[in-house]
Amino acid sequence: MTRGGGDTTKRVKTARGRTASSNRWLSRQLNDPYVRQAKAEGYRSRAAYKLIELDEKFGVLKGVHRVIDLGIAPGGWSQVVRKLRPKASVVGIDLLETDPIEGVTLLQMDFMADDAPAKLAEALGGKADLVMSDMAANTVGHKQTDHLRTMGLVEAAAWFAVEHLEPGGAFVAKVFAGGTDAEILALLKKHFRTVKHAKPPASRKGSSEWYVIAQGFKAEPLT
Template structure:
């Protein structure tokens, strides 16, 4: 990810009469997005794959992992990176949406929040894992504060799940939208991990409030209610 020379090419979008300005701007950015274009060349399913690549490049969370769970895994970009970086690991992807198969990866379709207390779901998982990833996103309503609160709640459940499932020394990574309430998650994560910080990959849009919560070296304490 250190070579960013691919960023320099741009295309101009030809617009049709009647098309809304917001739609034009989104399409223009999408066409000129270097990560979208690089996705096609690399065969990745989403530009989000490059976010995990950057996270792993900086924090080295995948290469030594023997078991990885990816929450909100569709369309599978993070699963592809996990498979590349930890080829021999047991990798499990979970999402509401159907995910196109990834060789050597176990896929579970369902609502993570409903599956948590499902015995069949729990039986499909290892007792303990080394990495829990969450690129989950709550349904957006367009109000940044509400979207922030919904994602904080969702990540809170993912953190609680990670605390119960991680091996000592394990890692937890989750997408957040910056706002007033994320400090709650930071404080909770600090109770269970030696190192906790925020990281914004270059692949995240500059005008987005998106950041990633990086929690490293799980202390293997008795799981507490969050």
């Protein structure tokens, strides 16, 4: 309630055929300040503010010139990179179609395909300063299965980063409650000077998502 007594919460009108979960989702969207801010500032999703907040805390976009965006759709993270680092080259990949973004090369294909890493590297034209991933596997409703599928994507993204980053580069990826699995964490700690976890304020409180931030790529020989 406001001081004047008016209720500022937008209510969702009921509609035939709409499920209760759909109503809850729509209500949450209508009353989410990050959704409103994203629309006002021209970002395609509220997820843009997660990267903005991670950059404010860790400086992940400082001095970047070449960026790989894994799971780019709908494009909010790449929009942030282009806004804050307008001279940076960005290559994004996603199974979903993504509307064009100025200065961003888009590949519509499965990142897990055998030829995806080579096509990304070719499109970027050099080693990346930052590999970022907001990927998550489609859920099947079984908590353990969903976690394993998403961590499989994180592991693939981490290996891609290790193989395609410039010395001093960074890797940022979505993980889930409990943080990064032990094997992936060991890989990151071996190849990066610092590895931290964070939950940016833009990440909904009820969400289990966290982010791993690995910085200072050491470019040691792969073993």
